[in-house]
Amino acid sequence: MNTRNKLVELSYRLAEFKPYHRIKGFFRDLLENPTSRHRMMFDSAMVVLVLSSIAILIYGVKNDLGPVADLFEHIAISLFILEYLLRFWVYNDTHQIVIDYYERAEFLNKPFRLGPVVAEILRKKRDYIFQPMAIIDLLAILPDYRSVRLLRIFLLFRLFKLMRYTRSVNEFTSVLAEKRVELLTLATFLTFVVFSAATAIYIFEVDAPSSEIRTLFDGVYWAFVTLSTVGYGDITPVTYQGRVVAMLLIITGVGVISFFTSIIVSAFSEKLPQVTAHRIYGDFERRSHHTILCGFGRVGRGVACNLSRSRERFLVIDISEERVRLAKQAGYHALQGNAEENTLLMRLNIKNADRILCLTGSDVSNVYITLSARQLNPNIEIIARANSRENEIKLQRAGANHTVAPYETAAQVAAQFVGQPVAFEALYGLLSDISDVSTKAIRVGADAYLVGQPVGVLAFDQCKLLLFGIVREAGSPPASGPRSYRLRERRFYFNPDRSFVLEPEDLLLVFGYADSVAHFKETYALRGSKHFSKFKSKSKSRVKKHG
Structure with a gap:
């Protein structure tokens, strides 16, 4: 071989x-x-x-x-x-x-x-x-x-070469590369001015008594220092002709610096959106358990406001430059782009995201975003907006976990307002920005202390919370007592009684303040601590009292 x-x-x-x-x-x-x-x-x-x-x-x-x-x-x-x-x-x-x-x-x-x-x-x-x-x-x-x-x-x-530093250096280099024609023109002009000024000052000053310019290099050095408007003062002209050259060079230097500054500023202004996008990419590439919000229309703005109040980590994507600008003005992370593209979703670390909200005004776009998200992350939670009832099934088949029909919901709300305006206004005020109270869903983990406990022993009153319902997997046996409603894959039990026993993966739906919900979660997470043991004994005493 x-x-x-x-x-x-x-x-x-x-x-x-x-x-x-x-x-x-x-x-x-x-x-x-x-x-x-x-x-x-x-x-x-x-x-x-x-x-x-x-x-x-x-x-x-x-x-x-x-x-x-x-x-x-x-x-x-x-x-x-x-x-x-x-x-x-x-x-x-x-x-x-x-x-x-x-x-x-x-x-x-x-x-x-x-x-x-x-x-x-x-x-x-x-x-x-x-x-x-x-x-x-x-x-x-x-x-x-x-x-x-x-x-x-x-x-x-x-x-x-970290995300925030190397990219900034690369951005600066690319800015200079894009403006190379203007910078080359400026450099050519500077070379001509420096050489002309150095030659003139050398001719006028070299034979003058007490002159500090002895060589042509001294003239070049003086021209550079003067043109930059620094003016160290170590070399100064002593003849009238030399001083005239200095004045002309100073005026030229101011113009050159202004021209150079305008080139750099305009270049960075053109590059600023890309720099901001790269910083956001770098931030979310290292994140996990975040939310991607696609679409910043009327529905998207409302959802973003609630996510912000809940201190959720989320990013807004919209194809409209104006909507992205509004999102940034509101203080949100926002990018202009097409969320249907797999490349964009991958750069936003969708594999480690908790959920994606498809809230664009187009059902077609929402379907494509749902398909892309489900392909890139099979376990992500997808909530999609459907502008028509017939498209809800399409979104669910595409991989959406939940669908929302805002127009149909608004129609139902308007009907309720016509029938019970006072009651509806009170409830709306409770759930809107007028009040700090909000609805929260508390998940019961498989190994949580809450599993197997009746609702009556839980400290909702102590934590200033109001339990109004429980959502349970549809495969679980139906509980007797409370009124229940069939959901797509689950069942909702409205106002369960005190004997309702909790099961793993139940969702407790409560009204209350955010601090109250946090206190409730903290209380039942302190397994084995003195506080938890004390609370557990109190719970048992309440069971005997109400038994």
Whole structure:
């Protein structure tokens, strides 16, 4: 078997060797994936290492470092070398280049030659080696040049590749790149002005007595300082002609700075929405148990207001720029985008989200969002808005756990208001912003103390709560006594009596203040504590009293 065949066979073996791809994928994710959680820890550790190395180098300028510092320096250099080699390795897949060339040669019935393959492999590796940051990495690990090793400070621009910092640096770089034509024009003009002013001041000042300009470089230095409007004062013109040049240069400098500032400000104004979006992406990529609210119309605004009052972590997505602006003015996290796109939902970490609310004004959009969300996260809770009754079934089949028909609900509310206006107004005031009272659902866990307990022993009165119903899974045997209503997959028991026994996964529906609900949950979560034992004994005494 010749060298070419061995190389092809090795490449195919690497392509099929899963442990190799798993290891390489891990390091690629660690070093290059900006959304990786391991990346943040790695960057933080490397930043500490780089700063420590720089601190030791600075301290060693006038002090004896000793063997411990030298050992730390060797360890740091070794880690920098290892990092450089790993980045060199994961930059591309060399075996895939061999496979591509071999399969192309087989397809065209041409002989497979090693020359073009090796040239392509070297070209790919050369592309990495000559990247600016790769050059700095290489300079940072040269052990024989302490002054050159101070270039490790530039590693900070790479090692600080956290979501909030690296992206900001990248955004700034991209802003400069987008305005390169304007900046190049400005740089050309500055070069002409500096050279002209330096030449003029050199001609007028070089032979003047007590002049501090002796060379053309002094003139260039003075022109730069004057044009920037800094004016150190270390070099000043002494002739009338030189002072006229200085005045003209100062006026030009003010105009240049204003022009440069306007370029940067306009560029950042255009880039600001993208910068804000990246910050939100970075924030929610690390979050879990959050809510994604799709649509910020009238229904979405009301839901967002309630979520905000409940201190829920949520994000608003809307395709309308105006609605996104309104959401931001209200103090909510908001993004402009199409929630039907899987890429957007993935960047918002839908896999770790608790629920998604599909509240757009289009039933078609709500169906597509529901399908995408259910595909990306089979366990997410989906609440979808249906503008017509016939679309509720479609949304449920698409994967929605619950559907809401706002127009039909509003019609029913209006009918109730016509029949009982005073009672309805009181109830509406209780549940709206007029009152701090709200309805809450308290879930009974499978291992909670509440399981098997009758409603009468629970401290609703003590916690200032009013129990008005219990929701139970439809598969559970119906409880006798309270009036019940059939839901889609559950049953609602209205105003259960004191003997109603709780079961796992029951939902207690209560009226009350948020502090009251928190106190109730805290009371029954303190299992084994003195407070819980004391409360448990009181509950038993109430059972005997009402028995």
